[in-house]
Amino acid sequence: MNAFLIILTGSLVAITCGLLGCFLILRKMAMIGDAISHSVLPGIVIAYLVAGSRDSTLMLIAAAITGVFTTFIIEFLNKHGRLQSDASIGVTFTWLFAIGVILISAYAGQVDLDQDCVLYGEIAYVPLDSWITGSGINLGPRALYIIGFVLLLVIFFIVIGYKELFLTTFDPAFASAIGISVTLWHYLLMTMVSITTVASFELVGAILVIAFLIAPAATAYLLTDKFKTMLFLTVIIGVITSFSGYYLAEWINGSISGAMSVISGLLFALAFLFSPKEGIVVKRVKYGFKTN
Amino acid sequence: MESLLEFFSFSDHNVQSVVIGSIWLTASCAIVGTFSFLKKRTLVGDAVAHSVLPGVCLAFILSGSKNPLYLIPGAFLTGWLSLVLIDKIVAHSKIKEDTAIGLILSVFFGLGILALTYIQHTDYANQSGLDHFLFGKAASIVREDLLIFSVIAIILMISVILYFKEFMLISFDEEFAQSIGVPVRRIELLLTTLTVLAVVIGIQAVGVVLMAAMLITPAAAARFWTNDLKILMLLAALFGAFSGISGAYVSYTAPAMPTGPWIVVILSTIAILSFLFAPTKGTLFRLLKQVKIKRKIKDENTLKTMFYMGEELSSFYHPMEVEEMISKRKMQKSSLEKSLLRLKKEGYLEKEKTGWVLTKAGKEKGQRIVKLHRLWEVYLTKYLNIAPDHVHDDAENIEHVITPELEERLEKLLNYPETDPHQSKIPY
Structure with missing residues (x-):
């Protein structure tokens, strides 16, 4: 039962992140996703301190605010400070993440988060933290509800805004020509990424969220040219990742989220080598050994 | 301590x-x-x-x-x-x-x-x-x-x-x-x-x-202070070393505190301060400069407007009212009044009971702007073959930028034309 719950939670994280990741990598914003996943930390800690507990709603709101704030600072440094974009990203996320870690150390007594958990989460504890109603009925793991809710939110967002997201991703100039606000959808997407990050944060940690954001989407990208197919493949790859990751961790007795990200990397490597269209081995066999 | x-x-x-x-x-x-x-x-x-x-x-x-x-x-x-x-x-x-x-x-x-x-x-x-x-x-x-x-x-x-x-x-x-x-x-x-x-x-x-x-971060911070690579590296190393020492000090006094994040926060603070306050490249400095330039353009436009009005009246030292100026050129009243006060302080205007009067210096400055405007219109029509009804907006921008050296070359190149493409007289 525990294994099932962990795999289920892992799959939900992978699917939620992966769906957004498809947009991120096509918009060449993978590293902004990386930055957001680090810089929501101070937001989370402050929400903790204000609420005095793990109030999920407040944390989601705080994360959304910090995430948008991060994007804003990065753009501000880039446009107004004339700092090149890679440096703007690097300066911003390390700064905010460092503040978050310091806050955790300073309020260690009041904040139920530790530095390691920040980095690689504690998905193994998911089944232990159940949501029990006032009348004493056990409804199952709390984290499952949170990530489930966020997944629904993300799916709702993508379904409602599919046309806008699609156009602003592939042809921003055309999108703004027909009256779609590129900036608005940019910030909406960033808000969703922030919310997803914070919901996944406790489970897989700051850095492994990036693995879930990028790896399944990148793998799917190598397997297809159609965007909708890419989204579906991402979901499937996410589930496979979660499933095999769990058993890999079980086998060598290590971190589950670490194992899941290793699997996601392996799947990418497979696609990179053997994808029917893009795989380098396949290309060599097809076109001979001279081409790249 | x-x-x-x-x-x-x-x-x-x-x-x-x-x-x-x-x-x-x-x-x-x-x-x-x-x-x-x-x-x-x-x-x-x-x-x-x-x-x-x-x-x-x-x-x-x-x-x-x-x-x-x-x-x-x-x-x-x-x-x-x-x-x-x-x-x-x-x-x-x-x-x-x-x-x-x-x-x-x-x-x-x-x-x-x-x-x-x-x-x-x-x-x-x-x-x-x-x-x-x-x-x-x-x-x-x-x-x-x-x-x-x-x-x-x-x-x-x-x-x-x-x-x-x-x-x-x-x-x-x-x-x-x-x-x-x-x-x-x-x-x-x-x-x-x-x-x-x-x-x-x-x-x-x-x-x-x-x-x-x-x-x-050290390089990004140093970039706001210099264009010289050697100095940039030296500054970056200094910023790095300073935050290294400070971080070590923090973890010496408070062993529970993580060193790394402190080093980074100190570094970032240096970067943010540089970003805001560094001379010439800092944001604040650039903002101030922009404000100054905007003011200069506004003031020049005010003088230009008064010069136009003087041309119509054939008398440049006639008192002019704020409303008249606004009807001549669309301006916000409050910003125009501020501009007038600034110009008075600089000695280009004087205030009389019935309105504002150009001083001699003010008239000359307004005249120069109008001259540059019209010369540029001539230049565009003559050398770039732009239709006379398309040259105004461009001249409206360039008139504030032309330096005295360019002004001289423009005059010589065009050989001191009498009128602009709209038959307005060019004042020398």
């Missing part, structure tokens, strides 16, 4: 090691980071930093020791591998660089975490302390570490001094470097190796997660 004195008296040998170690680490990272900053590849440094972790863990598993002599080669190996993989992915697939960086970074880090937790769950003696690689522990630098760090830091600095010119060339203009016979690939290889080395020793101070800041 007492602890500050105690800290800087270096009476404690450990403190000595920590301070010297932190300076070495942060300064050498800052220097090498300057080049990745210039090459706009700083995030690659972030990927290397994360990818170091599995190497450290594997080296530990294989050697069973935490001696940096074993861990550093391990770290170097996976750090290097990550760079190669990023380049391969970008070169051989449609995956873009940012995606490749994020992918390699997180997957390698995941592998590191897996290995780290594996070590923690298994009975390895003396494994505690490996997790210092996550957040750094400058405060735990001891004599033996110091020796190794110093050697690496010195190698880094000597290489940078020896190959300064080549590094500079490939950072700014790779093609040019190639064309004058610099062995670009080999130099690039050397620079990459140095970056990986810097990362490998830098993570001892701030840990893998914040390592990127050590490479990027």
Whole structure:
């Protein structure tokens, strides 16, 4: 039962992140996703301190605010400070993440988060933290509800805004020509990424969220040219990742989220080598050994 | 205060090691980071930093020791591998660089975490302390570490001094470097190796997660102060060293505080202050300059408007009312009044009971703007063959920018024309 719950939670994280990741990598914003996943930390800690507990709603709101704030600072440094974009990203996320870690150390007594958990989460504890109603009925793991809710939110967002997201991703100039606000959808997407990050944060940690954001989407990208197919493949790859990751961790007795990200990397490597269209081995066999 | 004195008296040998170690680490990272900053590849440094972790863990598993002599080669190996993989992915697939960086970074880090937790769950003696690689522990630098760090830091600095010119060339203009016979690939290889080395020793101070800041932030902060690469590197190294010492001090006084994040926060604060307040390149300075220019343009437009009105009245020293000016040229009343007051202070206007009057200096200044405006219209129609009804807007902008030298050349080139394309007389 525990294994099932962990795999289920892992799959939900992978699917939620992966769906957004498809947009991120096509918009060449993978590293902004990386930055957001680090810089929501101070937001989370402050929400903790204000609420005095793990109030999920407040944390989601705080994360959304910090995430948008991060994007804003990065753009501000880039446009107004004339700092090149890679440096703007690097300066911003390390700064905010460092503040978050310091806050955790300073309020260690009041904040139920530790530095390691920040980095690689504690998905193994998911089944232990159940949501029990006032009348004493056990409804199952709390984290499952949170990530489930966020997944629904993300799916709702993508379904409602599919046309806008699609156009602003592939042809921003055309999108703004027909009256779609590129900036608005940019910030909406960033808000969703922030919310997803914070919901996944406790489970897989700051850095492994990036693995879930990028790896399944990148793998799917190598397997297809159609965007909708890419989204579906991402979901499937996410589930496979979660499933095999769990058993890999079980086998060598290590971190589950670490194992899941290793699997996601392996799947990418497979696609990179053997994808029917893009795989380098396949290309060599097809076109001979001279081409790249 | 007492602890500050105690800290800087270096009476404690450990403190000595920590301070010297932190300076070495942060300064050498800052220097090498300057080049990745210039090459706009700083995030690659972030990927290397994360990818170091599995190497450290594997080296530990294989050697069973935490001696940096074993861990550093391990770290170097996976750090290097990550760079190669990023380049391969970008070169051989449609995956873009940012995606490749994020992918390699997180997957390698995941592998590191897996290995780290594996070590923690298994009975390895003396494994505690490996997790210092996550957040750094400058405060735990001891004599033996110091020796190794110093050697690496010195190698880094000597290489940078020896190959300064080549590094500079490939950072700014790779093609040019190639064309004058610099062995670009080999130099690039050397620079990459140095970056990986810097990362490998830098993570001892701030840990893998914040390592990127050590490479990027000092250079980014220094960039606001200078255009000279040598000064830039020196400043970056100074900023790095300063935050290194401060971080070591914090973790000396409050051992529970993580050193790395403090170093980074101090560095970032320096960067933010530079970003806001640095002369000429700082945001505040540039904003002020913009405000000044906007005011200058407004004032010139006010004088120009009054000159036009004077032309219509054939008397330039006639009192004019604010409303009249607004009906002549669309302006906001409050901003016009402020402009009038400024011009009065500068001696271009005087206020009389029935309105504002141009002084002689004011009339001349207004006249010059009108002259430039009309000359430019002539120039555009005559030399660029632009229709006379299309030249006004352009002249409206350029009239504020033309310098006296350009003005003279324009007059000579056009040979002092009498009228502009709209048959208005050009006032000389």
